[in-house]
Amino acid sequence: MDLLAELEERLVCGDGAMGTLLLDRGVPVDRCLEELCVSDPDRIRSIHEEYVAAGARVIETNTFGANAIRLARFGLDNRVREINKAAVSLAKKAALGKEVCVAGSVGPLGISTHEAEERGIDRAQCFREQFAALLEADVDLIFFETFLNFEEMEIALRAIPESDCAIVSLFACEPEGRLQSGMPLADAFARCHDMGAKIVGANCLNGPRAMVQLFEKLPAGDLLAAYPNAGYPRYTEGRYVYPTAPDYFAKAAREMAAQGARLIGGCCGTTPAHIAAVAKALVDLRPIKSKQVRAMAQPSRTPVHIEHKAEESLLDKIASGKRVVICELDPPKTLALEKYFGGAQALVDAGCDAITLADNSLAILRVSNLAVGAMLKERFDITPLLHLSCRDRNVLGLQSELLGMAALGMRHVLPLTGDPARVGDHPGAASVYDVNSVELISIIKQLNSGFTHAGKPLKAATNFVIGCTFNPNAKNLDAQVQRLERKVAAGAQFVMTQPVFDVDLVGEMHRRVQHLRIPIFTGVWPLQSAKQAEFLHHEVPGIIVPDSVRAELASYDGEGAQAYGIRLAEKIITAALDFFPGVYLITPFLRYESTTRLAKFARSL
Incomplete structure (x- = not known):
């Protein structure tokens, strides 16, 4: 035949x-x-x-x-x-x-x-x-x-x-x-x-x-x-x-x-x-060799029109010569929200440009970061930077969440693969992982072009500013740099790192990633105690606290340890701002007083 x-x-x-x-x-x-x-x-x-x-x-x-x-x-x-x-x-x-x-x-x-x-x-x-x-x-x-x-x-x-x-x-x-x-x-x-x-x-x-x-x-x-x-x-x-x-x-x-x-x-x-x-x-049909073709709908390249005040891109601030201070304040684990919003107000007053909100970090249940982000935006006129984990939603749910963000006027997003559910407080929950963080970055970039992941036109383009993560603490830094290169190629526009506790590592990180020519926000965590340092080093993935730092912390009592943690954080901030246009301050367990102090310090340099 x-x-x-x-x-x-x-x-x-x-x-x-x-x-x-x-x-x-x-x-x-x-x-x-x-x-x-x-x-x-x-x-x-x-x-x-x-x-x-x-x-x-x-x-x-x-x-x-x-x-x-x-x-x-x-x-x-x-x-x-x-x-x-x-x-x-x-x-x-x-x-x-x-x-x-x-x-x-x-x-x-x-x-x-x-x-x-x-x-x-x-x-x-x-x-x-x-x-x-x-x-x-x-x-x-x-x-x-x-x-x-x-x-x-x-x-x-x-x-x-x-x-x-x-x-x-x-x-x-x-x-x-x-x-x-x-x-x-x-x-x-x-x-x-x-x-x-x-x-x-x-x-x-x-x-x-x-x-x-x-x-x-x-x-x-x-x-x-x-x-x-x-x-x-x-x-x-x-x-x-x-x-x-x-x-x-x-x-x-x-x-x-x-x-x-x-x-x-x-x-x-x-x-x-x-x-x-x-x-x-x-049986009785013959091939059709010409016909009138129905036109395909063309996607609009116009950004989503929203009633909210336009959210200034952190990248635009950097381009205009401004220093950017991002502060992390994870959504609370309960509905007792007033302390949380008190901390948010303190960070805004200290000069924070954006508050970044984790998405059930470490697979532990928290209030929706989309809801908290909308409340922060409305109450304090602060830019929310939302983490988005691949763990809890399939591709359909991820895109729905992103379109919801766009409808609420939120632009800044940090795609993450996410910690597996079995390590958190609901170990029987399923982890989805339809895609990983690199693939999610590509999906968001496509939404910015006016198309869903399925290729359907949105009739408007989103206008997301897409971040990605980087772990400079990894033993195999070459592999981390290569993965970062893939994220940038997929569409990432800025980088947020795991917390760094080694001043020399900041310079080494700059040397290894400067060819990418995108903003790097070095993670800074003000250590509170020797016990906390040991916990972070031994139990939290991706964090390394050098032996010398843990030994030094062990020699101090409570207030002395906190003071040492602040001094070390200030050294990291100073080194980071010598190389990069901004810094990422991580609030330890809702203890925002240290973060506000460091935000003011970063502004003073």
Whole structure:
């Protein structure tokens, strides 16, 4: 079967879901579905046969996640070749003697760019390993599907060795017609064609109606493929149930064809019944090669309009030659707020430019920093700088929080990966970690461009000033600098460090990071006692109190220790302001008197 030639003259029906169908038929959700090609081949072959009998003329191998990265989650990363070859063999048996193409399914690796870099994973090599097995087993097509970003698709396309196999490149894309990066899907198609893809299109993510809306924004003429889900699932009794009936799905397939789709199948939730209905619906249709394209909505680059007083950027203050003093005052752990606001008033009076608010630091429950930040802004006209942890919210929740900040006129944010929940006061709570701090920085930068992480336009751009953290106390400072470089490349605009207790380290830090040319706010913590110093050094991640400092503190009583802590903090501030345009003062356990004294000292220099 010459699929490319046939698509020039008629529509072709693809197959439907494999994974959701296996789960629906009783395979446990924690099984490696690709491994079933080896351990339960009859089950996989019979599904292929059902789709062929339903009218599918392109069937995909059960290899979506058969790459070393995804298989490693099941301890199967050394079986890439075996599983892929077995999968192709099963599909070819189902297609034997019929005009049916066997497509080698290839999905994303399931790790982000940042995770791949941190783990030293060569993503191109992971793809090459899977391609080698699929091509050795003699597939007719290489079928990329459910790619969310162009970067990974490009890596995969460039990793394919020369062969006679046609290449299909499908993205998971919202109906607005943009990828997560904001790239128009039509532009991604053009670049895929330049790298050898013959068929382009979209799959997953959308139900039938949304897929039609997406294809309305795509020009006809290319060989386009559409593989929507069977609607949007609901979670019932431990399983996902997809609502779309086969006849409704088939009607939508005809509408996709009217918008230029030529290869039409199904993704999550579809079954042989859906494919049988689609095959019947496409029989009398011919390819649409030109049509009117519906214009995509263009995002506004105008910052969010708010009724609140405009918040001056700390970066603008620095650019105008001003010294910036940031003071940390963590939200309280209880609803007894008056002492907290008394401390905030004292910091404002001492000349603090911004109050930074932790996000349940050390995984210990505190009052919402968004609520406290809004109250500080209203009561004292002070800039709140909110920490935002990846621990407690998924990507949806993180973006919702950020849009809430923007609506309240808050601009300054410090993305953090966050301490795991198990170390805090709710050890049974789940840690989310959909993304890490570097990825969250990228998401915020994209919001500033007017797009959500899913590529949807916001109809206005946020105007966040994005910070990041840096630990100069780390034993491997080179690794910390490299991570900081990645954060800056992702969009970080200023840096806040862990507390420093070594004057010489301030100069060394400047030497190591000055090439980044962004403001560094050195963390300064006024030590209160030898006991506190020992606690910070031994129990708080990322903090090192030098032996000499702890020994010196141990020689003082209560007031003497506090006085020594202030003197050391003043030395750190003096050194920091010799190199950097501001300083970050950390309030120890709501004892703000020391912080106000240091803020005044910083202002006096």
